[in-house]
Amino acid sequence: MAATALAFVAVLLLALVLDVVVMMALAALLTRSNPFAFLKHLVSAQLLALSSASTLVALPATVTTVAGSNRVSSPLAFIVCASGTVLNQTGSALYLSVATLFVLTASASGMSSDELTAVEALGNNVAMVFTNALIASVLSPLPAGGKTVALATTLGAIFRVTAGPRAVLLAFMAALEWITNPLVACVNVTNNALVAFVVAHYLDEERAAETVGERTERMEWQFDGLLAPRRNSRSATTAAYRAAAAGIPADSIATATTSSNPDQDDDRSIPGSSGRDREPLTMTMSPTATAMFRDPLATFNNRKGVPWTGSTAPLHAGADLPDDMLVDLYYKTPSLWLTSAAGAIGLVVGGLLNKYPVNEDAQLWIGLIGWLVIRALECLTLPLIFTSVTICFSNLVVSSKTRPVMTRMTIYFVLAALLASCVALAVAFCFAGTFTLKTDPPVTTTSFQFVLQCSNGQYFSSNGECVGLELHDGQVLTASNVTGLPDALQLSLATASGVFPDTQSLASQVVLFFGDLFTENITEAFVSVQFLGITIFSMLVGAALMTVYDPSTGELNHALVLIRQVHVVLEMILNWLVPYIPVGTVSMMTYSIMTGELSQQALSDSLYFTLAMVVALAANFFGVACVFYAILVRRNPLKFAWFLVPSAMYMLATGNYMATIPVLMRSLEKSRQVSRTLAQFTVCLGVSLCLCGTAVFFVVAPIFMAYTSGQEDVLTPARLVLLILLATVSSIGTPLVQGSALTFTCTIWRTLFTSQVPGSFAYVAAMEWVMYRLRRTYNIVAAAFIARILAEQLDETVEDEEDRAFLDQQLGMTHGPQ
Template identity: 25%
Template sequence: MGKSNQREKMTSDNETQDRLLAMHHNFELVEDKSPPQGTKLSRFLRANALTLLTVGGVLIGTALGFILRAVKDDWTEREIMYIGFIGEIFLKMLKSLIIPLIIACLVSAICSLDLSLSTRVAARAIGYYLTTTFASVVLGIIVVMSIQPGVGKTVSSSSSTTVTERNTTTTDTLLDLVRNMFPPNLIEATIFQHRTKLTPRNDSDNDTYNFTIDSEIIQTTNILGLVVASAAIGIALAQLGEETRTMANFFHNLLAMMMKITSWVIQLSPLGILFLVCAEILEMENMASVMSGLGLYFVTVLLGLFIQGFIILPLLYFALTRQNPFTFIKHLGTAIVTAFGTASSTATLPITIKCLEEKLGIDPRIARFTLPIGATINMDGTALYEAVAAIFIAQVRGVSLDLGRIIAISITATAASIGAAGIPQAGLVTMVMVLDTVGLPAEDVTLILAVDWLLDRFRTAINVMGDAFGSGVVHYRSQKELNKLKQTARASLTSNDKEHATNEINTNNQDLNV
């Protein structure tokens, strides 16, 4: 009897210490909750209600779009804008969360971790993301070279969309990537990015063209610069410790507030995605005529994405964690469907964080540290698509590809996907750089525009899956350090802190009972 009481007391003390540790580091404990009452079906429906509603939004939006196309052929741009208005507002709400959420996530996570652990976590995350990105490029090259969807095909350019050619080089793009890591103005980085612009000029001496190197501003958030700046702030706060406790608490509180607002916005995802998909269906061209020329290319990209998302990534996850990868995927349903509906991995970031923390039990410090990094540099689907698209266009144009060009495509596609923004159809922007590697003009991007809007949604879903798998792998591989950090923090707690925490918890329990 005495041993039983002793075990109960030790369990109670550990629970108290865990709660105090969570309060000390400003993160929420992921607790095992008792299963809800009711039948198995009702429990499943309650647990997966949002995912099912979001999937329903995609299906209803698709069906509604085709019904409206059957009712009327020539929908005007203004009519489509009216139909997609609710979806547009939902997407804007998600995007409005990105900047404060990324900054708060990274700063809060880094200053809550031991600096040596932060370094190891970052190294594991970056190493994993770069490895899977390069693997997806290689997979894309293998698939497109095996199927050869462009050989003997004649594909017309998209008549409704044009691409403005921008003179650029692979070197300039890579240098721009590094430049954007260190923005000269953090406020400006929330709105703009800088990139190199080459302006042709006539050299009157030899009548040849060379270029003036300028810098142009593009209106999109410099996520990479904000990630680097947030990491620097988090490291500084961690090193200063108690001296900057107030500032650290500000970021912890900001994160808690943003997660609460995120939970509100997530509830709107089924309705928002319904109207986003419906408006996109109304905008598309005649699918039958498009598929006659691009059908095999479409299937090739989908096959590559399927292999990457449901074979390569799960096998890698299983090899590194010895856990069931398909259980992991099942709990990511809401994030995957939202990624498909919004076509933006960055906009899906708040929902991905919620899925990992609440459904998969990933340590909040790991999820909030690795996911913003993944959403910035890890684009498995985009990397695969760019490799497939570049080689497909080369096949259509009859351009032969030797081993050297294929290797150049693999390197360039990897770099281009890292530099791609997490916004809809961002891959088309970096696609120009990959085409330059093959020696093709920028205008050839229009050959694949007719189906790109749909493929963009599939590859974004794979991007989000890759980010989530990376976070899960890093969480598993960091268990030893996390447990050591918890033990060290427990040992540092004073008896007064323990007593205060115990009293506070008992008071809260009494309030709940009342």
């Protein structure tokens, strides 16, 4: 087998080398230049393709090196290499052709005469070449194992050779992909670069070597007409109008116009050019400098003639005057009393309807409005997270608060989870006397044997697919329950979290969490709702936007301005949805309680476990969150908690993070105790990393399981200390999907105590419908409290409009005070 693998790899390598040689010869002939001088710049991209076995991963390096050769312009390098990654996969086409011939040759001895005739037919071989070229061009880049699937398709569709008898060869080809894929990716990268080289020669898109200054001047010339509006001189009348529109006294506005002469100094755009020495800036952001003073009814622009309370004269805007200011956005917040009343009404009505049989159609109608509100909020959440975090992190970078904010936030997140675990341990042992021994629920069969019968009446056999004539001729197969848990519960766990508790260790699950920090596909991250991956990506985008922005040019930071305008649009849509949050709360609360899968028997069996969880969460709220709030903020924590009631009620009603995040942001906005920027940034990170309620569950559930299964002797002091540490670490890495906490609970039990999860775990799983709502409610409350503490320590409790205006200038979103 080793000799066969070596022969195949050698033939493939020879074919790939010949392909590159042919491409180089064509490039030399068409461009009349030495291609080696061009390809020497491509070494780093080729090494990346070899190490990653992916043309897509190597695409940025390919574009950079091709453009860096000064033989291809940057736009052309990007267009050709990006399109070539999909359409010019010559290496993949060569691999498919060589692999097809290899499989046919290796299996020729077992073919019938008809199959041999089909293999030797010239037309079939030509069709095979064109098919492989089509597959490589249209379906590339193929995923892992995709080449083997395409190979099996070619064998059946063109040569009429069944893949079943050649399954061993196909598996052999799939096993060799770890060797062949890097070679194929390297050839694809090389060929794409050579194509760009030839196209640049014929389109006269070669670029001579240039200095950094020349490159900057060229880029400014290219994008000046596309992105930057021409700054024409403005009259004193227009300046006075803008002052009146902004609610600023006209005599305080300099009427000096901004000239388009590039030689004219513009000190307003240079960092540090302010008239006073500044402390680290606040990172607040408001759409306009007078947003907190203007009439909220003047929503869209400043030509409505709506005066503000500080204006000395009514505003009369002419139709011919320009609308220079953008959106004067008023942030609506959910009503505290209406949302609280809606939650209470939904709880009572849902509890009453739960006792009586209600038609399923009627249930759907009751929950319809709630589902519509949830879907609308979910549609906004992920884009809102992206725009909020991008703008917020840009503010952090400019205001020099990146390190203090990130350091304090990390400390508070870890400390909150650790203290929650400690308090939960104390509460669990206080309830230990009520955790009585329970009989294990009936366990279903963990394994069984069976034989498959085919549609032709015969049985699946090891001698062939469907050739067994009698039952005893069939292949005996064994199905096993890998967890030992009841089948229904196992299926629920696997469906919810995608992880079987017995197939991954705690370390592998935590490592899998850290792998989600950097998503490999941002579009897939939005589709699969990866909060943490989107947040980290947004932070990187925000930092990069401020790194590449040069304020000394006097130009706006166009990318950040665009993101901010998208953010304002999303906030405006959220304004339209906020009035319907109380209606959605009563609808979803009624529907959730009415259809809740919570039987009286399950509640009776798990009553003290539920009480222990409620008491542990309450003890954490009053004994940890409120105490730290009172010490660090020196205010009444209950007054701040009152503003969080709408978001808490909505989380209890829906149990949905995506739908509750906008409500939580607006609840913090209503409190006026945390700057909008810090609130949005902390909430976006807190819902992924500050899961204190989940840490409480990871402590209380194993202790309940130990006492109710008669295994309390495993709760030694050393294991309890490890339980606190594992609960803290696991809570930070828990996926935000329903049921994932049950998976981690099983893993923690197997890691610390015994290899077999006790049967009393079924009582824990029976209360998950209630538990995950309670956990998530406390999670968002803890994140809000941490945001308030950070705001107090970093002077981010109010919107400092003067610093905000200066900060917008530093961010490149304005040309300075008008």
